[in-house]
Amino acid sequence: MLLADTLKISPERALDLYYSTKVYEQMTDQKYGLQLMSDDYILEELIQELRETQ
Numbered sequence: 001m002l003l004a005d006t007l008k009i010s011p012e013r014a015l016d017l018y019y020s021t022k023v024y025e026q027m028t029d030q031k032y033g034l035q036l037m038s039d040d041y042i043l044e045e046l047i048q049e050l051r052e053t054q
Contacts, residue, residue: 001014002039002040002043003017003018003043003046003047006043006047007047017046017050018046021046021049021050022049023042023045023046023049027042
């Protein structure tokens, strides 16, 4: 929801974006430790990755 609110997009679109990122892959792999980071940190990582891929 944070991604949707920040980008002013639908929650469905935000999920589509999220599931297509490296951040998502890292969230599902405990060796990266992203599960321990704050929501704001993860949001910033997502936005940075999306900017780099656009």
